[in-house]
């Protein structure tokens with residue numbers, strides 16, 4: 001089903017109406033005090049309707065209502081921080097602050113190519129993988145086209161679709177997970193881009209290699225399958241959804257990755273994509289020239305080599321995510337349920353007397369910022385990032401107190 005149209009626009013847009021002065025005729029009302037601000041307020045500049053229809057992305061909060069020191073478990077950041085090598089490389093880059101960064105991010109793409117065994121000239125770098133997602137939509141979809149993703153998918157997908165005038169289409173989920181049959185059933189002759197996050201955010205669910213392959217096989221050749229792997233490094237070593245291999249061999253698959261999560265470089269905004277030469281070429285045409293900073297490129301290269309840090313981060317997450325899920329299971333009588341997660345966060349559903357909204361506020365009062373997502377149809381859920389051991393234990397104790405478990 002198409003979701004929302006200009007009718008549910010969150011922005012208040014001045015409508016050009018019969019009262020509007022003719023072009024070139026200065027509205028007398030704007031001469032009241034002659035201030036530029038007042039003049040601007042009185043003119044009829046309006047964003048494009050598809051832009052006005054965008055519900056702005058709501059980022060995870062960093063501060064509590066009362067300003068108490070809080071554990072920020074709302075943005076899926078790495079609780080272990082950043083590898084020391086990456087910090088050093090970032091600091092060293094301060095020597096050349098007067099220079100533009102390498103627009104081609106040559107060394108970074110070479111390092112990515114070597115690390116993952118893929119061709120560097122088929123890698124595109126982005127200001128976070130967010131930009132790469134936007135570039136994919138911008139290069140392959142536009143007015144009259146459809147961009148498809150699953151319900152409870154990543155919040156940037158509808159924004160990326162609308163930004164280019166395309167129509168976002170949401171397929172049904174299967175108990176909060178990606179349902180390949182529902183996605184395939186929603187494909188029309190207008191579908192140009194399909195976004196699938198694996199693991200998915202905000203649900204943490206995982207789609208198997210066989211299911212991803214089945215989805216790709218069922219898509220028309222003129223449709224780009226974007227496999228968003230922002231959390232792939234958190235998977236168990238034996239899990240591989242085959243995305244890089246599909247992107248290596250198929251002309252219509254793009255894989256996106258990020259340095260924001262397990263590599264602990266969210267502040268620097270570095271992501272990348274990998275796909276067929278013609279896919280990458282089209283995206284480069286609309287990429288901002290100097291989109292990844294010198295410090296970011298240097299830190300990302302160094303972080304790829306910090307394999308001990310990455311493995312420690314993965315192991316920490318696996319241990320405490322498992323513990324957290326088991327603790328939530330003990331609160332089943334209070335109506336809590338954790339959706340099984342393969343990422344660095346868990347979606348907890350509230351079906352008992354204590355609502356997710358109440359728990360969100362009560363956790364905030366106790367110094368924990370988590371993510372409540374009513375805007376994404378998850379009024380009954382909280383997405384909670386796996387933090388340090390101390391944070392995770394304390395959060396569970398607080399939750400137990402709040403729901404009376």
Ligand code: PMP
Nearest residue numbers: 128129130197201230258260271
């Ligand atoms: N994809 C998914 C599924 C995400 O959760 C995120 C981060 N919230 C991103 C992409 C974008 O991350 P970044 O722009 O920091 O690379």
